[in-house]
Amino acid sequence: MLLTTSVGSLPKPDYLMKARTQHRKGELGPSELRRLEEQATRDWVAFQDELGIDIIVDGEQYRGDMVAYFAEHLDGFKTSGLVRSYGNRYYRKPIIVSRVRRRKPVTIDWWRFAQHLTSRPVKGMLTGPYTIMDWSFNEHYPSRRATALAVAEVIHDEAEDLERAGAQYIQIDEPAISTRLDEIDLAIEALGIVTKGLRAKTITHICYGNFQALAPKLMKLPVDQIDLEFANRKFELLDDFKKMKRFTKEVGLGVVDVHSHRIEPVEEVVANLRKSLTVFTPEQIYPDPDCGLKTRTPEEAKEKLRVIVEATRIVREKL
Amino acid sequence: MLTTMVGSFPKVAEGRYGTGVIGAVTRWQKQELSDDGLEQVFQDVTRAVIKEQEEAGIDLPTDGQVRWEDLVTPLARRVEGFEINGLERFFDNNVYYRRPILTKTPVRRRPIFLNDYLFAKRCTKKPVKAVLPGPYTVVKLSEDRYYRDEKPFLRSIAEILNEEAKTLAKAGAMLIQFDEPALGFGAPPLKQVIEAINIATQGVPAKTALSTYFGSLNGTLEELQRCRVDVLGVDVVSDPKAIGAVKRQKWAKELALGCLDARNTKLESVTELHALFDVVTKRVPKDRLYVNPNCGLEFLPYEQARQKLDRLGEAVRRYD
Numbered sequence: 001m002l003l004t005t006s007v008g009s010l011p012k013p014d015y016l017m018k019a020r021t022q023h024r025k026g027e028l029g030p031s032e033l034r035r036l037e038e039q040a041t042r043d044w045v046a047f048q049d050e051l052g053i054d055i056i057v058d059g060e061q062y063r064g065d066m067v068a069y070f071a072e073h074l075d076g077f078k079t080s081g082l083v084r085s086y087g088n089r090y091y092r093k094p095i096i097v098s099r100v101r102r103r104k105p106v107t108i109d110w111w112r113f114a115q116h117l118t119s120r121p122v123k124g125m126l127t128g129p130y131t132i133m134d135w136s137f138n139e140h141y142p143s144r145r146a147t148a149l150a151v152a153e154v155i156h157d158e159a160e161d162l163e164r165a166g167a168q169y170i171q172i173d174e175p176a177i178s179t180r181l182d183e184i185d186l187a188i189e190a191l192g193i194v195t196k197g198l199r200a201k202t203i204t205h206i207c208y209g210n211f212q213a214l215a216p217k218l219m220k221l222p223v224d225q226i227d228l229e230f231a232n233r234k235f236e237l238l239d240d241f242k243k244m245k246r247f248t249k250e251v252g253l254g255v256v257d258v259h260s261h262r263i264e265p266v267e268e269v270v271a272n273l274r275k276s277l278t279v280f281t282p283e284q285i286y287p288d289p290d291c292g293l294k295t296r297t298p299e300e301a302k303e304k305l306r307v308i309v310e311a312t313r314i315v316r317e318k319l
Numbered sequence: 320m321l322t323t324m325v326g327s328f329p330k331v332a333e334g335r336y337g338t339g340v341i342g343a344v345t346r347w348q349k350q351e352l353s354d355d356g357l358e359q360v361f362q363d364v365t366r367a368v369i370k371e372q373e374e375a376g377i378d379l380p381t382d383g384q385v386r387w388e389d390l391v392t393p394l395a396r397r398v399e400g401f402e403i404n405g406l407e408r409f410f411d412n413n414v415y416y417r418r419p420i421l422t423k424t425p426v427r428r429r430p431i432f433l434n435d436y437l438f439a440k441r442c443t444k445k446p447v448k449a450v451l452p453g454p455y456t457v458v459k460l461s462e463d464r465y466y467r468d469e470k471p472f473l474r475s476i477a478e479i480l481n482e483e484a485k486t487l488a489k490a491g492a493m494l495i496q497f498d499e500p501a502l503g504f505g506a507p508p509l510k511q512v513i514e515a516i517n518i519a520t521q522g523v524p525a526k527t528a529l530s531t532y533f534g535s536l537n538g539t540l541e542e543l544q545r546c547r548v549d550v551l552g553v554d555v556v557s558d559p560k561a562i563g564a565v566k567r568q569k570w571a572k573e574l575a576l577g578c579l580d581a582r583n584t585k586l587e588s589v590t591e592l593h594a595l596f597d598v599v600t601k602r603v604p605k606d607r608l609y610v611n612p613n614c615g616l617e618f619l620p621y622e623q624a625r626q627k628l629d630r631l632g633e634a635v636r637r638y639d
Contacts, residue, residue: 080584080620080622080623081332081333081620081621081622081623082329082331082333082338082620082621083329083617083618083619083620084329084330084331084414084617084618085413085414085415086388086389086406086409086414086415086416086417087388087389087415087417088341088344088345088348088388090331090338090341092620093620095584134413135413137583137584137585137623138583138585139583139584139585176413179408179411179413180411
């Protein structure tokens, strides 16, 4: 109980950031980049393993944007010119130009690579169909629904392959799910296609949302576990959960803020975990960071993970 | 039938006017580039963006909002009383804006967009449309720690926008548009919103437009006809039901028809645009009709933004 984990991404070390830039400029070959990605993955798996994190992630050292990564590895997408995300930030948004198809598995090689490095379970990490649809342009499918459902079939195949390879936990991230609540039923329908028939434990991570409006739909999400940011909302979500009649799913409990440089004191996380235990059972709770840690420095990320493990150990001892 | 843009156009254009503005803003943020140096870059891009519109045959260009971080930050930066806070999602887009926080009485000590407008005007012989965020949208996108009451907040922003609109009209703007995307979401307090728009347009010696986009007007179009504006902008892309509402109206005002999807790269055909024009011209005569993308074009990469403008120009040239 109180199994610790991470949401997915971990920061890339400086040498890998440099290598990725060189690779983009054509100054570094793919095999050399791959060697460095493997090195960084090995280091992160070893770090989590030694720290005692229960469910390990590969840290996504070889991924950039969570939607672009899948767009680059699936048929049907092309890359756009630069689009503004906010202020002075730009990115390339995928464009769906033909039927979305999976020629070969996307994440299985890396999952196997990471799983061979540890005896603890490694989580399979996928981006959900609603988010892939919402964060892409679409020139092929007649509607948003048709797009999301078509992408869902492809992500389902990927999830099945992960399960076949031995993944016990499969996380399907849907950060876009809570932003257009008029489409929540579509997001649920699409996610249902992904998780249909899976025996592995399924998880979805949701962020940036209007939680009050989302709450009535949480039990309808076709996954075993819902991962949410609690820390950066000062654990106010606990009150919302208290008001809910019946919440029987597991909850990925974000106990450290990924947007802040501050390293939470262990006592603070202990207190918040204990508070959470008044709302959820120990079996329901999976302590983790609020979101992917890739925006922090490697040192900050390690410190935050260390705090989670330490705080959880203290709480477990007194259960 | 005049072609126009709603407001923004991509500030970066690989293969055309380049991506230099990104580096310039970064250097300016690090204080490695002076205000004048940055302004020079903005002017170059503005000139290029206006040229794009001229090449596409747009009758009523805008300055492309090249200096705008988002819809509300330029105003919040130049009006006293606001602080600028963290990122928030911009309506139903995967795009973010900085949320202004009102901490004291808002005061407009100096014009907000006058210099930008004067520069844009010098770039083209065509009339340049001036665009302002609407009062209701400014209020909805801000956090009010001062009034803690929507009514007086709305009123003071409307008054500030009225001063600004008068300044822009005196500078030569013949059409001044107020953007109110917030009207597409939730249940807006229509009486107050209309009052605020009427304050904003009061005594402005130019044509005025209320531009709505995103979400759904949910049957409020008839009420909005009561605003004292000359032009009402309706986005018939985001809400397919909007076209039915346009058809049901008696149009005393001019209509700005948002008919190309500025949030998706898929290019509309001339045929489908003509079908839409056919429907609308039954209600609004051609000489009272503006056609434009449904919202600012900055949600698209340069290539597709330009294609949309070209297609708009083409569709109107071939329509009779």
